[in-house]
Amino acid sequence: MQSLRLLPRRVGTAVGRIRVSAPPVPSLGPASLRCSGAATSRLAVRNSFRSLGSSFFHTVSALQQSSETEQTAGPLWKTPRTMPMEKYEYLSDVWKDGIFDNKVVFCTGGAGSICSAQVRAMVHLGANACIIGRNVAKTENMAKDIATARKGAKVLGLGAVDVRKPEAVVAAAERCAKELGSIDFVIAGAAGNFLATIDQISSNALKSVMDIDVLGSYNTLKATLPYLVESAKKYKVDGKTRPKAGTGGRIIFVSATLHYSGTPLQSHVSIAKAGVDAMSVSVAIEQGPKGITSNVIAPGPIADTEGMARLATDDSRKETPRLIPSQRMGYVKEIADATIYLFSDAGNFVNGDTIVVDGGQWHTQSIDKGAFRYPDFLLSGETVTGVAGMKKSKSKL
Numbered sequence: 001m002q003s004l005r006l007l008p009r010r011v012g013t014a015v016g017r018i019r020v021s022a023p024p025v026p027s028l029g030p031a032s033l034r035c036s037g038a039a040t041s042r043l044a045v046r047n048s049f050r051s052l053g054s055s056f057f058h059t060v061s062a063l064q065q066s067s068e069t070e071q072t073a074g075p076l077w078k079t080p081r082t083m084p085m086e087k088y089e090y091l092s093d094v095w096k097d098g099i100f101d102n103k104v105v106f107c108t109g110g111a112g113s114i115c116s117a118q119v120r121a122m123v124h125l126g127a128n129a130c131i132i133g134r135n136v137a138k139t140e141n142m143a144k145d146i147a148t149a150r151k152g153a154k155v156l157g158l159g160a161v162d163v164r165k166p167e168a169v170v171a172a173a174e175r176c177a178k179e180l181g182s183i184d185f186v187i188a189g190a191a192g193n194f195l196a197t198i199d200q201i202s203s204n205a206l207k208s209v210m211d212i213d214v215l216g217s218y219n220t221l222k223a224t225l226p227y228l229v230e231s232a233k234k235y236k237v238d239g240k241t242r243p244k245a246g247t248g249g250r251i252i253f254v255s256a257t258l259h260y261s262g263t264p265l266q267s268h269v270s271i272a273k274a275g276v277d278a279m280s281v282s283v284a285i286e287q288g289p290k291g292i293t294s295n296v297i298a299p300g301p302i303a304d305t306e307g308m309a310r311l312a313t314d315d316s317r318k319e320t321p322r323l324i325p326s327q328r329m330g331y332v333k334e335i336a337d338a339t340i341y342l343f344s345d346a347g348n349f350v351n352g353d354t355i356v357v358d359g360g361q362w363h364t365q366s367i368d369k370g371a372f373r374y375p376d377f378l379l380s381g382e383t384v385t386g387v388a389g390m391k392k393s394k395s396k397l
């Protein structure tokens with residue numbers, strides 16, 4: 001039961017456009033990703049989760065509420081902004097300006113909270129960029145906004161591109177390479193999510209998530225791989241010689257930690273992200289000999305993202321940090337920093353791996369059971385009492 005408190009911070013990106021149940025549960029908004037799950041009323045949802053704890057129910061309720069207001073609630077990262085973002089909001093000071101000069105990054109979901117920061121960081125450090133998404137205005141506005149990160153930066157915002165459609169992604173990659181000259185780095189970040197139990201979603205619902213997360217990432221990989229291979233050939237690194245013109249030929253898949261130890265209400269995304277992780281390893285194995293690196297970044301709960309805004313209540317957002325060893329949620333900047341590490345000369349020998357950026361969260365999934373409240377008990381200095389397995393006071397152990 002206690003581990004259910006972890007749910008809100010486990011959410012991946014938010015879609016909130018999925019119908020997981022029949023009326024009277026409110027519609028979850030325009031169904032670009034519509035699923036006809038088992039008929040479930042709000043009351044039935046409440047009853048079925050009552051035994052699992054109140055915080056569990058809050059997350060379901062929150063999704064219903066947020067979806068009801070979806071049309072009026074604006075995105076957290078509104079664009080265009082009136083002032084350019086402060087550099088430290090999306091990038092640490094440790095990186096050298098110009099390390100991605102004359103390079104191009106292609107990013108799906110690049111108008112989203114996390115991926116826009118990853119791209120913004122790349123652009124600040126010299127890259128030009130192409131971001132793709134379905135929403136035309138949102139994608140174009142974000143492209144303009146990201147371009148403010150560096151004078152002279154070129155950022156293409158290609159809307160009306162659905163990663164589920166291979167031909168659309170191929171066309172976007174072609175346009176990116178034609179207008180910007182190459183594709184040296186790829187971030188596969190577009191994803192969809194909603195909260196529901198496995199019995200509440202139909203195979204169509206699962207298919208929609210698989211289509212966006214797994215097939216979408218696959219389509220992105222396939223569309224960009226020829227350019228990545230070309231770039232890897234051009235910007236070879238051997239780890240010993242300082243690369244004169246920097247790095248290239250690298251891909252990052254944005255995944256999650258949900259499936260590491262299992263997360264209720266997130267079976268669909270867990271299944272999909274496990275597939276994404278496996279894909280990245282396969283790419284590393286097969287394409288590594290051509291100079292490609294393929295890695296996964298698995299964010300934990302990231303503050304001020306659409307995912308957290310849509311799928312967590314205020315209460316659960318407050319509760320979330322307690323069970324994270326670092327005692328806080330992450331920031332988009334921290335995902336951007338991991339991205340720069342992997343794409344730069346610093347990440348040359350990292351291939352087929354996963355960088356988890358979650359403050360240690362996934363390790364603590366089941367630690368909050370019973371009386372030894374985390375981290376209060378640890379910080380109190382008390383010893384365990386009242387259980388058979390406690391340490392004896394005179395023990396020499």
Ligand SMILES: NC(=O)c1ccc[n+]([C@@H]2O[C@H](COP(=O)([O-])OP(=O)(O)OC[C@H]3O[C@@H](n4cnc5c(N)ncnc54)[C@H](OP(=O)(O)O)[C@@H]3O)[C@@H](O)[C@H]2O)c1
Nearest residue numbers: 012013109112113114133134135162163190191302305307
């Ligand atoms: N937020 C978190 O705390 C968290 C935690 C763990 C993992 N993650 C992962 O991090 C990534 C980004 O999450 P986020 O919270 O930043 O999400 P977000 O702000 O909602 O961004 C997701 C982006 O994906 C695009 N997208 C969705 N479906 C698409 C499709 N079919 N075709 C093309 N683009 C599509 C969306 O743009 P359009 O609507 O315009 O298509 C949106 O800009 C995701 O992979 C997510 O699973 C996030």
